[in-house]
Amino acid sequence: MIDNLLDKSAKRKLDFIRILETAGDFSISKIEMQEIMGISEFICNQIIEECLLDFEEYNLNEYFNLKVSGPDIILFESHQANSELLLEALVKNSLKFNLLLDIYMNDEININQFAEDNFISLSTMYKMVKELKKFMSEFDIEITKKLELVGPEEKIRYFFYQLFNRVDHNADIMYPKTMHLGVGEIVDRLIFDTGLSCKELSRNKLFHYLDMSIHRHKSTEYSAVGYGAIDIYSKESIIWQSVYMSLENIGIFSEEALKHETTVIMGILLTEHMLDVSDCVDLPDDSLLHNYVGDFINEFQKVFKNEIVLKRTEKEFTDDLVISAYGMLAFAPNNRWMPNNLEVTYFEETYNEYFHFCREYIMNCDLPNIDDYQQHLFYNYLLVLIKHISLSNISKAVTVCVDFGLGLNYAEFIKENMMFLNSINIEFSDDYREVDLVLTDSPNTYEDIDNKIVWLAPPRATDWTNLANYIVKIRNGETKLPMTEIDPE
Secondary structure (H helix, E strand, C coil): CHHHHCCHHHHHHHHHHHHHHHCHHHEEEHHHHHHHHCCCHHHHHHHHHHHHHHHHHCCCCCCEEEEEECCEEEEEECCCCCHHHHHHHHHHCCHHHHHHHHHHCCCCCCHHHHHHHCCCCHHHHHHHHHHHHHHHHCCCCEECCCCCEECCHHHHHHHHHHHHHHHCCCCCCCCCHHHHHHHHHHHHHHHHHHCCCCCHHHHHHHHHHHHHHHHHHHHCCCCCCCCCCCCCECCCCHHHHHHHHHHHCCCCCCHHHHHHHHHHHHHHHHHCCCCCHHHHECCCCCCHHHHHHHHHHHHHHHHHCCCCCECCCHHHHHHHHHHHHHHHHHHCCCHHHCCCCCCCHHHHHHCHHHHHHHHHHHHCCCCCCHHHHHHHHHHHHHHHHHHHECHHHCCCCEEEEEECCCCHHHHHHHHHHHCCCCCCCEEECCCHHHCCEEEECCCCCCCCCCCEEECCCCCCHHHHHHHHHHHHHHHCCCCCCCCCCCCCC
16 A cells, blocks of 8 residues: 555566566576566666665665576575565655655645745646645545645544555654654653553554644544544543543643543553553443454354363453454554555465465455455454464364384474474374374385475475475375485485
8 A cells, every 4th residue: 555655666676576486596587577567677687776775775675685596586584574675765755655644743835935945846746736636536635736635534544554654664864853752752651651561663652642632632623522532431541541641731622532541552552462451441332342342252162162271261252252253343553554565375374274264254244344354354364363372273184194114203303393393283103004194214115106205314404395295285185105215405
């Protein structure tokens, strides 16, 4: 979604890096890259040159580099960064984003002056404004002829809250430095007063929301909004009172606004798992949230026909489901904010049963407007299942015979290390005729057996990777082998 704030050239560069980033060994042939992107060799070379210039201009050289070696393009990417860092730099420096930022800040915008300052023609400027208006209309937000924002306050807030969290992790471009420092102090005091444990990403979310809230109250006429304002919190809780007093000390909120803003911030704390649900949430047993949670659990038990055996307590399991449902109801997270390059293959292959159950459940769910946030709910429910319920509780085991020439102790060593595949139900047997897979270092002993993997002793890192891939395929019923022996060379 956020890619829509980039021009065609920037989108191409980002796509180019993302393709390399997900390729094996961060490398791909020029010909394949041209075919994937539908570009000529000339454009391909141009993109490489422009990426290298961007790395230098945006001070990303310590994180990224590109090299052409023979027929291949190679991306050198630091373990300290990924393509999100490039996306952030490209968006921050895009004309659309900077125009949108000026509109948000209620700056008086002179179209002629903006075009002149950014060295673009008026026709290009008007085209950009038209594209930006169309883009914002997808979120039910209008940009007027006077370049002002018009729309439901909750949708304006949700849009910019998500946008700023994606492209400005350090909150260093939106607001005056004095305001930046002041809000930072308020957030730190709030965290200190509540005694909550807070990770940096969660702190940034609080920071952006409070920045935005103060700005909107100062620059627009306040009206109570629906954003994040499902009030399920006990007013007697210490945390509620601490948040309320922190906001009250700012001195700009009315009584109505204080209650609303406290509720929203409590919602952020809850969805960031900084609150204990039972300590701060006042939910009757027949509440809508409990109904959603109960429906999900009942459907899970109906499909798998198993009594749920939890890794953690039942309270922790239901609390996580409550938080997932609350995030959907309070903040209505739009699918458009899900990352464009989110890779689902890993979840589908590794947690096949949970993946397909959650997909079917969400697709058949009759919640109102579910189409707008079904991706958000899908991933939250999937991750809750992965966190709390072992696959061994509901899936058929993959049976393996481990037989190495170095003897029993070595075989036990291999078995113990296979437990890193803790998302897969693996059982061991000495009867090679009854298993799904034989793992050995002796190809001749099991010469007539197709479902075998032959390793070096000790195994290489690639051997473990291949083993994991084969076991996932066996478990998902994609193949019962045949597999080729792994060449020791």
